[in-house]
Amino acid sequence: MFQQGLVEETGRLLERGLAENKTAMQSLGYRQVVEHLRGERSLAETIELVKIRTRQFAKRQMTWFRRQLNLEWVELQTEDSPSAVAALVKTWLTD
Secondary structure, three states, X not given: OOOOOHHHHHHXXXXXXXXXXXXXXXXXXXXXXXXXXXXXXXXXXXXXXXXXXXXXXXXXXXXXXXXXXXXXXXXXXXXXOHHHHHHHHHHHHXX
């Protein structure tokens, strides 16, 4: 996210009122980058904090998914084509 310009994007959004948007300020990364831009922490500390918050969020998502009924996890590989994945899903839907 940082390599793709999160800090610059956040700066532009602040100019357009991001800080007043409570929902947007709750999203991963924005709040921490705003705090960095306000001088509350260094960029390195901000990057580490965003990594921590992202891992925490992913863990909460996995916990939620595990509690759902009859989930079947699918391991996809980067070489799997979209049509192959679609065919796999279609077989599950017709079973």
